[in-house]
Amino acid sequence: MNAASAKAKRSVKEYLDASERERRILEAAIAFVADRGLSFSTRELADHLGISQPLLYRYFANKEALVERIYDEVYLKRWNPQWNVNLADRSRPVSDRLTEYLSDYTRTILDEHWIRIFIASALEDPKISRRYLKMLHETTFPLIFEEVGAEIGVEVPKTDSIRALAHEVVWGFHSSFFYLGVRKYIYRTELPENLEDVMRARVDVFVAGLQATMPSLIERFSVVEQPQTSDEELARS
Amino acid sequence: MNAASAKAKRSVKEYLDASERERRILEAAIAFVADRGLSFSTRELADHLGISQPLLYRYFANKEALVERIYDEVYLKRWNPQWNVNLADRSRPVSDRLTEYLSDYTRTILDEHWIRIFIASALEDPKISRRYLKMLHETTFPLIFEEVGAEIGVEVPKTDSIRALAHEVVWGFHSSFFYLGVRKYIYRTELPENLEDVMRARVDVFVAGLQATMPSLIERFSVVEQPQTSDEELARS
DNA sequence: TTGATAATTTATCGATTGATCATTTTGAGA
DNA sequence: TCTCAAAATGATCAATCGATAAATTATCAA
Numbered sequence: 001m002n003a004a005s006a007k008a009k010r011s012v013k014e015y016l017d018a019s020e021r022e023r024r025i026l027e028a029a030i031a032f033v034a035d036r037g038l039s040f041s042t043r044e045l046a047d048h049l050g051i052s053q054p055l056l057y058r059y060f061a062n063k064e065a066l067v068e069r070i071y072d073e074v075y076l077k078r079w080n081p082q083w084n085v086n087l088a089d090r091s092r093p094v095s096d097r098l099t100e101y102l103s104d105y106t107r108t109i110l111d112e113h114w115i116r117i118f119i120a121s122a123l124e125d126p127k128i129s130r131r132y133l134k135m136l137h138e139t140t141f142p143l144i145f146e147e148v149g150a151e152i153g154v155e156v157p158k159t160d161s162i163r164a165l166a167h168e169v170v171w172g173f174h175s176s177f178f179y180l181g182v183r184k185y186i187y188r189t190e191l192p193e194n195l196e197d198v199m200r201a202r203v204d205v206f207v208a209g210l211q212a213t214m215p216s217l218i219e220r221f222s223v224v225e226q227p228q229t230s231d232e233e234l235a236r237s
Numbered sequence: 238m239n240a241a242s243a244k245a246k247r248s249v250k251e252y253l254d255a256s257e258r259e260r261r262i263l264e265a266a267i268a269f270v271a272d273r274g275l276s277f278s279t280r281e282l283a284d285h286l287g288i289s290q291p292l293l294y295r296y297f298a299n300k301e302a303l304v305e306r307i308y309d310e311v312y313l314k315r316w317n318p319q320w321n322v323n324l325a326d327r328s329r330p331v332s333d334r335l336t337e338y339l340s341d342y343t344r345t346i347l348d349e350h351w352i353r354i355f356i357a358s359a360l361e362d363p364k365i366s367r368r369y370l371k372m373l374h375e376t377t378f379p380l381i382f383e384e385v386g387a388e389i390g391v392e393v394p395k396t397d398s399i400r401a402l403a404h405e406v407v408w409g410f411h412s413s414f415f416y417l418g419v420r421k422y423i424y425r426t427e428l429p430e431n432l433e434d435v436m437r438a439r440v441d442v443f444v445a446g447l448q449a450t451m452p453s454l455i456e457r458f459s460v461v462e463q464p465q466t467s468d469e470e471l472a473r474s
Numbered sequence: 475t476t477g478a479t480a481a482t483t484t485a486t487c488g489a490t491t492g493a494t495c496a497t498t499t500t501g502a503g504a
Numbered sequence: 505t506c507t508c509a510a511a512a513t514g515a516t517c518a519a520t521c522g523a524t525a526a527a528t529t530a531t532c533a534a
Binding site: 037038039116120122123124126129130164165168169171172173175176177179186187188189192197201204205206207208212213216217220 | 274275276353356357359360361363366367370401402405406408409410412413414416423424425426429434435438439441442443444445446447449450453454457458
């Protein structure tokens, strides 16, 4: 059946121009990496495409170059700069803004290829995943913390320790949405049908909790500014 | 250097009794799977142990059997039944109990071998990871939701929809601690130095938020009990 | 010291891998 | 219709994989 369809596909039209062939290879390779993780074979990929295995090497210098192209295709085209703009729109309640953003964000990453390639590539070499995470860390996370505080009139101090606190608290919350993808496409467990309601509930719990505790958190994390290395520690080393 | 140390190791004592050799192989194999993911080669493993590659097959029927033993060794010996007992001890504030439990839990799983093998095995076949997660889902998650509610006198209805709500809200929170391990050993990013303080902060935010919103959440999620499939949907199928 | 047993190695097989080559096939333009 | 560059293939190589069998070495009881 599979072989038959591959053969049928090939017999329809055998010669394609370079750009179209490259596009098809890349597309199929994305599905393959998402499925096989990292260790798909070029022969399987070629069979699935209905082409010969050496033809892959006409379009990609080697397997590594093909995998690099996959990363570009899967990650770089998914980041929406509008997210941070909408999150900062104080004419709306912060819960609404957060729910909308996370709904969008989750829709974007809740994709089998995206999630599995992200995890598989990080497992092999975290360079690529870190590059992607950087965008979240440097813009979205501090913004969320600040916006939640602003709604109750709390000014967030711009110190390192408070920045670190905000980073950790928001990342913990934010990661639970990425984790929905892990559940669905790595663990292969069911997600709730009423996903929007659940996300809204999580946002409500987070915003209410953060607004209730933020003043005391800021105070608690402001005090412990590191002075210097103690004499004992210096002597020990 | 590496070869030299392997040779040195071998020259110290060449013959071991079966149980000791098996133990050493298993130990090294755990480190190898954590490092190479799933696709380590038996030759590399043997070289690293300073033994010949066929010797592995005296102790393990094949590579698959060896990997199975690794799963057993890494997962089954880490679950502490006392966790749920302590979580249910209402003589202490629920924030304290949660912080203590999550501190323990995090210490247990914040281990390079544990995290990487968990993710790598799930990526290849989620059967094993699901078996482990089941223990969390069926005992710990409902318990946490109930205990947080009990502290403010909220009785949690035992309906399916509320059970699902509790499951999702708690899993979202709980997963952020597992995610600490993903950050450290998959993404290879730094964790905060004051990890205990951060965990405490997250617990405070969660407990305060859940207690503030629980009554309205329960009400919101109680109403939407699914009646039956609508006529339109029936007609469509 | 000898003989038996268990532990370990050397040599090797068959399959699969990524990659390269020379060769053939196609289709668009002269 | 002919030409020719581009597209695609078949054959094949060297490396590596998991696994097996036969030969070798160490250990220990008699």
